[in-house]
Amino acid sequence: MSSLLPKVDIARANPIEVADRNVRRFTVRALGENDGGAFKALRLEALRTDGNYFGTSYDEERELTSDQWRQRCKRDDGHCIFGLFDGSKLIGVMEATKCSEAEEGKTVLWGSAYLDRAYRGKGIAAPLYEARHAWSKQRFDFAIFFIREGNRRSTEIHRKQGAEHTHDEPKRWADGTVAIAQWYRTQLASPAPGTV
Numbered sequence: 330m331s332s333l334l335p336k337v338d339i340a341r342a343n344p345i346e347v348a349d350r351n352v353r354r355f356t357v358r359a360l361g362e363n364d365g366g367a368f369k370a371l372r373l374e375a376l377r378t379d380g381n382y383f384g385t386s387y388d389e390e391r392e393l394t395s396d397q398w399r400q401r402c403k404r405d406d407g408h409c410i411f412g413l414f415d416g417s418k419l420i421g422v423m424e425a426t427k428c429s430e431a432e433e434g435k436t437v438l439w440g441s442a443y444l445d446r447a448y449r450g451k452g453i454a455a456p457l458y459e460a461r462h463a464w465s466k467q468r469f470d471f472a473i474f475f476i477r478e479g480n481r482r483s484t485e486i487h488r489k490q491g492a493e494h495t496h497d498e499p500k501r502w503a504d505g506t507v508a509i510a511q512w513y514r515t516q517l518a519s520p521a522p523g524t525v
Contacts, residue, residue, distance in 0.1 A: 357456045359464070360410040360422070365399035367419040368410065375443040376503065382477050383441075386503040409464055410441070413457045420445040421454055423461045428473060437465045437517075439474035442483070458490065462517075470518040477502065478509035487513055 360368060376387035393401075402410055407427030412419050424441035439461065444454050465472050476483045478497070492513040500510040 354416070355420075355453050355456070356414045357460045358412060358414070359404050359460075360402045360412045360419075362399040362403050364402045364412060364419065365395060368402050368412070368422065369393070369395075369398040371419050371422060371443065371445070372441075374445070378446065379443070381502055381504040381506070382480060383503050384500070389503075406468060409461075411457055411460045411464070413444070413454060415448070420448050421457050423457050425461050425465050425472075427469070435469045436471045436473055437469040439465070439472050458486070462490075466517040470516070472515040472517055473512065475500075475510040475512045478511055484511070487515075491515060 373387060373391055376383055376385070376390055380387055404410070408425070410422055410424045413421035421444040422441060423439070426438050426440065428436040428438040444457075448454075462472075473495075474487070474492075476487070477500075492515045495512045495514050497509045497511050499507050501507050
């Protein structure tokens, strides 16, 4: 994580602001039930334009009710979706959910990351990664996640942040193809003395 990024106190879900080169203000905050409609619009856009990187399809998720979208945005100590806003428009999301299948320590699964195509390559998503990492570090020892093989941009970002590749497994993706899911792990908590 860059030391130039703002420090984030996600425990209170306080928004943070980041200015881009065009002097627009971007806000990062934890989503809540009232964000269900905005999350639905962005998620369906993600599945429509980049569906090959997700585990569910556009057709499956467009059938969800408004109440189901609100419930997906409901946060608690084991689940949070972080949103990046350009003014009032939701343009990016990252999800973190407690993993019940952890082998060691408390583990969080990072998933559902997406940034609107019009905003990519501008360096504005860094605080979104920072917010998810800060929230996760307060609650968990490790984060795990997978990336579809060939998604170089996502792989580069996570490797720069210290994620280590653990294994590969075949997965059927929403586009109907079977491709490799590359699993990664990030240590969040400092190891106990003498365990390194």
